[in-house]
Every structure is written in C-alpha cells, then in structure tokens.
Amino acid sequence: MLIRLLLLCVLATVATSTPAMTLYKSTDANGEVFFSDRQTPGAQAFVIREREAVRVQRPVLDRPRPGYPQQAYRYPLPWRGGPFRLSQGPNGSFSHTDAKSRYAMDIAMPEGTPIIAARSGRVVKIENDQAGRGNDASGNFVRVLHDDGTQGVYLHLKQGSVSVRPGQRVAVGSALGLSGNTGNSSGPHLHFVVQQRTEAGLVSIPYEFNQPVGVLPNFALGN
Ligand SMILES: [Zn+2]
Structure with missing residues (x-):
C-alpha cells in the first residue's frame, strides 16, 4: 500500500509537470495494480495529459480492487x-x-x-x-x-x-x-x-x- 501511495505521488508530480506522458499499468500476481513510467512485459500503456492524471489515480484507491468485477452476489x-x-x-x-x-x-x-x-x-x-x-x-x-x-x-x-x-x-x-x-x-x-x-x-x-x-x-x- 505504501509503495502504491509513493507511486501515486510520483505519478501526480510527474503528471502535473508534464503536459503529456506515457505510463504503463501492470498487475502483479496478487492483483495489485501498479503504474510505472517504464515498460514491462504485458503492461498496458496509457498516454495521459495533465488533467487526466486524476482519472488515472482514482481506480487505484477505489474499493473493491480494480480488475475484479463487482461482487453483487452475496x-x-x-x-x-x-x-x-x-x-x-x-x-x-x-x-x-x-x-x-x-x-x-x-x-x-x-x-x-x-x-x-x-x-x-x-x-x-x-x-x-x-x-x-x-x-x-x-x-x-x-x-x-x-x-x-x-x-x-x-x-x-x-x-x-x-x-x-x-x-x-x-x-x-x-x-x-x-x-x-x-x-x-x-x-x-x-x-x-x-x-x-x-x-x-x-x-x-x-x-x-x-x-x-x-x-x-x-x-x-x-x-
Ligand atoms: Zn483458511
């Protein structure tokens, strides 16, 4: 969680100081979602602009975790x-x-x-x-x-x-x-x-x- 928050801070800083940049989204074996400016195998590329950075951040913090469908069934x-x-x-x-x-x-x-x-x-x-x-x-x-x-x-x-x-x-x-x-x-x-x-x-x-x-x-x- 801490690492994710740090990444978000980096992301927010970089995103607000750059008009547009490419970020790579990947998911590890535990379902944790990470964003990085370095490309890794299987990572999904995002080109984000300054005002879209907020949209990129939000799914990381939402519950339930991104990547899992909403579990409506009880x-x-x-x-x-x-x-x-x-x-x-x-x-x-x-x-x-x-x-x-x-x-x-x-x-x-x-x-x-x-x-x-x-x-x-x-x-x-x-x-x-x-x-x-x-x-x-x-x-x-x-x-x-x-x-x-x-x-x-x-x-x-x-x-x-x-x-x-x-x-x-x-x-x-x-x-x-x-x-x-x-x-x-x-x-x-x-x-x-x-x-x-x-x-x-x-x-x-x-x-x-x-x-x-x-x-x-x-x-x-x-x-
Ligand atoms: Zn058990």
Missing part, C-alpha cells in the same frame, strides 16, 4: 446447522496471505457438518481420498465453477464424504460433502474461498455472506 452460508463462527478472515495472518487464499474465510465447525453449495454452478474438480494432512494442503475439496466464471472452493472436507462428481450441476443448497480437518488444517473447519482465473493463475477475490457471521475470540484478522 453467499448464503455454505453449511447446515450452527451457528458457527469465523476462526480466520480475509488477510488472516495464519494462512490467508497468498493470492489464492487472501479473501478466504475459515469457519470453525465440528467434523461431519453438512457442507452445501452457496452458489449454483458446475462441479469442476474434487478430492475425496485424502486422510489427515496428506500431501495436498487443501485436503479433500469441491470446486464449483459459477456461471459468471468465478469459482467457489470448499476445503478440508472429511475423507470419503464428497457426494458430487466433476461435471455435475449443483444448485444453492445442494449437498457437497461433510466438513473435516484434512490437509493444512489446524482444527476442524471449512475454508471457503471464491476465486477467479487470471493470467497469473487462480486468485482469491473478495466475497460476502448474506448474513452476519460471528467471530471466535482468537479470530485472526489481518491488516
């Missing part, structure tokens, strides 16, 4: 029972630190809790055979491709509990499997993340549940 809770609480939120310092999981939410719940689809779509990938930590940090999971191209991923499911197969359509509320504690999981919980495919691979994008979810006392909230 996700119903993807489980039956509860109430359960968040044990780690977006930007959580324990494990929600990389591009694929930055906006994930962990919900602590007993193993065997029914996990249901929070959004309709088509199952594109599952894992059902992993015991304990296993080799895959995700543990057993279900990946659903939504009709808008985003994907919802339900992680750490109980071995042998996944009840859908790739290619299958699911509706909101369709049973997917049972929660568990498989893969890189420090306790029984569901890790639910929404991702979007980009040139840099799958990246986590912000999402919201359609109702409030409480937080545990040891809640790991980042930044």
